[in-house]
Every structure is written in C-alpha cells, then in structure tokens.
Amino acid sequence: MTRSALIIGASGDIGQAVARRLAAAGWSLYLHYFQHAAPVEQLQVTFSQQYPRQDFFTLAYDLTDETQLDQISRQLFQVDAVIFAAGTTTYGLFQATTAEQLEHLWQMHIKTPMLLCQRLSAKLAQSAYGRIVFVGSVYGGSGSPLEVAYSTVKGAQSAFANAYAREVASLGITVNVVAPGAVDTKMNQLFDADAKTQLRSEIPISRLAKPDEVAFWIQSLLKKDAGYLTGQTLYVTGGWRK
Ligand SMILES: NC(=O)c1ccc[n+]([C@@H]2O[C@H](COP(=O)([O-])OP(=O)(O)OC[C@H]3O[C@@H](n4cnc5c(N)ncnc54)[C@H](OP(=O)(O)O)[C@@H]3O)[C@@H](O)[C@H]2O)c1
Structure with missing residues (x-):
C-alpha cells in the first residue's frame, strides 16, 4: 500500500x-504551506502528472494558531510519517527580543508541532512503521549569539524528540531530528555576499548545503530499515560547529 506523509512547510526550500524525494519514492503527500500556496500547487500539478497512482493534497495552516488542529487532523486519512520542515528565525540581541517574538518561535517550532503529534499519534501507530522527523538546527546543539531564542526552540525540538521517542517506541514510531548547519535557502537570503563568504570559510566542506542534501537524510530516516534509530539528532553540517 502507498505510504502517506504530511510535510509541514512543504512550500519552503527544504x-x-x-x-x-518522497514523491519519487512512491509516497502520497499532504503538502502544507502557510503564506505561499504557489510552490505546493506547482508540486501538486507536477507530481499528479508524474506519479498518477499516488495522491497529493495541499493544506494551509499558520503554526502560530493552535486552535484549529482538530479540524486539520480530521482532514488527514492515512499518515505514516510527519516531517516538520517549517520555521523562521529572528536576528538580534536577545535583550531586544520581544515577548511576541518568543511566543511565535515557541508556537511554530515546538508547541503546535507537539499538539499535532498528539493528534496524529493514533494514525502513526496504525502504520506498519510510523515516522516523525523534525528539521532542527545545529544552533539547537551549539547555540548562536544573535539567534538565542531560535537556538533555544531548536534545542527544544531535539529534547522533545529524545523524550517522545521513548514513549512511542512500543508503537513502532520513531522520532528524530535532522539538524542542518547552513543551507542555501530563502532563510539565508538576509546574508550579503561578504557574510556568505565568511560563513563558507568557517565550514570545513567550504560551502552551504543544498536543500536536497538535507532531504536525503530525512528520506533515509523514513525507511523501514531505519527503525532502530530513534530519539536522535543527526547533525548535517559539512563538519561545521557541532
Ligand atoms: N536554511 C538554513 O540554513 C537552515 C539551517 C538550519 C535549520 N533550518 C530549518 O529548516 C527548516 C526549513 O527552513 P528553510 O531553510 O527551508 O526555510 P524557508 O525556505 O524559508 O521555508 C520556511 C517554511 O516555513 C513555513 N512557515 C513560516 N512561518 C510559518 C507559520 N507561521 N506557520 C506555518 N508555516 C510557516 C513557510 O511557509 P510559507 O512559505 O508558505 O509561508 C515555509 O514552508 C526551518 O525549521 C529552519 O529553522 C534551516
């Protein structure tokens, strides 16, 4: 039977x-977006032509809103895997970070994903092997100045995966984090050329990751044979930091 994955943040580069990768590997997909419908609608059209035996749905949701999650989860039929690939950061001194920014980061990266895990756990348990993967960050392990709040919620994703993995292991569900270093995506468009050169000089592999190099590890964790790895954070950083 076709396996189905919910990709939260399917409109983002990662x-x-x-x-x-998942569509090419035979998965049916729920493609989540927040403000940018166009990338997921485009994927839906392309995939439906390329893979006519699989199903592709789109759904919009603001992760800073935790009130409609029952409605969202009722729309999903079969869910064998959930990938949390949404997120934003805020730059600046922690001293200047507002309570509202803290609340948004917490809701988007942690609270709403946790509430969604509660609602999807029964469906994941029905799967032959359920999978949850968070896209975390190296900053969750090593911490970054000027992104203190972001580093904190990314570290919390790893802490959640570590604990929750043990609770749902007997249900056949694994919970892991793929924590990238610097990836060449929209998120890093704020950096100018000099800052990117400086960043590359700090990374032993001397370049940013391509989104597909992160997706490779996420896809690997979804495989049946990956079932003995759980509660882990996999750092995909080109040797940088962690
Ligand atoms: N890029 C990096 O260097 C890097 C490094 C380490 C970790 N990460 C992590 O990787 C993940 C994906 O990042 P990316 O680089 O692919 O970024 P991206 O291309 O900017 O994508 C961000 C995604 O988050 C979604 N999103 C933003 N605000 C949201 C909200 N309030 N509710 C629901 N969804 C929301 C966006 O949806 P819309 O576009 O539809 O609004 C989009 O799908 C994030 O968790 C990020 O922290 C990235």
Whole structure:
C-alpha cells in the first residue's frame, strides 16, 4: 500500500526538496504551506502528472494558531510519517527580543508541532512503521549569539524528540531530528555576499548545503530499515560547529 506523509512547510526550500524525494519514492503527500500556496500547487500539478497512482493534497495552516488542529487532523486519512520542515528565525540581541517574538518561535517550532503529534499519534501507530522527523538546527546543539531564542526552540525540538521517542517506541514510531548547519535557502537570503563568504570559510566542506542534501537524510530516516534509530539528532553540517 502507498505510504502517506504530511510535510509541514512543504512550500519552503527544504520542504520542497523532501517532497520531491518522497514523491519519487512512491509516497502520497499532504503538502502544507502557510503564506505561499504557489510552490505546493506547482508540486501538486507536477507530481499528479508524474506519479498518477499516488495522491497529493495541499493544506494551509499558520503554526502560530493552535486552535484549529482538530479540524486539520480530521482532514488527514492515512499518515505514516510527519516531517516538520517549517520555521523562521529572528536576528538580534536577545535583550531586544520581544515577548511576541518568543511566543511565535515557541508556537511554530515546538508547541503546535507537539499538539499535532498528539493528534496524529493514533494514525502513526496504525502504520506498519510510523515516522516523525523534525528539521532542527545545529544552533539547537551549539547555540548562536544573535539567534538565542531560535537556538533555544531548536534545542527544544531535539529534547522533545529524545523524550517522545521513548514513549512511542512500543508503537513502532520513531522520532528524530535532522539538524542542518547552513543551507542555501530563502532563510539565508538576509546574508550579503561578504557574510556568505565568511560563513563558507568557517565550514570545513567550504560551502552551504543544498536543500536536497538535507532531504536525503530525512528520506533515509523514513525507511523501514531505519527503525532502530530513534530519539536522535543527526547533525548535517559539512563538519561545521557541532
Ligand atoms: N536554511 C538554513 O540554513 C537552515 C539551517 C538550519 C535549520 N533550518 C530549518 O529548516 C527548516 C526549513 O527552513 P528553510 O531553510 O527551508 O526555510 P524557508 O525556505 O524559508 O521555508 C520556511 C517554511 O516555513 C513555513 N512557515 C513560516 N512561518 C510559518 C507559520 N507561521 N506557520 C506555518 N508555516 C510557516 C513557510 O511557509 P510559507 O512559505 O508558505 O509561508 C515555509 O514552508 C526551518 O525549521 C529552519 O529553522 C534551516
């Protein structure tokens, strides 16, 4: 039977790379977006032509809204895997970070994903092997100045995976984090050329990751044979930091 994955943040660069890999590997997909419908609608059209035996749905949701999750989860039929690939950061001194920014980061990266895990756990348990993967960050392990709040919620994703993995292991569900270093996506468009050169000089592999190089590890964790790895954070950083 076709396996089905929910990709939260499928409109983002890493999310799109995950969607391409999973569609090519035979998955049916729920493609989530927030403000940018166009990338997921495009994926839906392309995939429906390329893979007519699989199903592709889109769904919009703001992860800073935790009130409609029952409605969202009722729309999903079969869910064998959930990939949390949405997220944003805020740059600046922690001293200047507002309570509203803290709340948004917490809701988007942690609270709403946790509430969604509660609602999807029964469906994941029905799967022959359920999978949850968070796209975390190296900053969750090593911490970054000027992104203190972001580093904190990314670290919390790893802590959640570590604990929740033990609770749902007997249900056949694994919970892991793929924590990238610097990836060449929209998220890093804020950096100018000099800052990117400086960044590359700090990375032993001397370049940013391509989104597909992160998606590769996410796809690997979804495989049946990956079932003995759970509660882990996999750092995909080109040797940088962690
Ligand atoms: N890029 C990097 O260097 C890097 C490094 C380490 C970790 N990460 C992590 O990787 C994940 C994906 O990042 P990316 O680089 O692919 O970024 P991206 O291309 O900017 O994509 C961000 C995604 O998050 C979604 N999103 C933003 N605000 C949202 C909200 N309020 N509710 C629901 N969804 C929301 C966006 O949806 P819409 O576009 O539809 O609004 C989009 O799908 C994030 O968790 C990020 O922290 C990235």
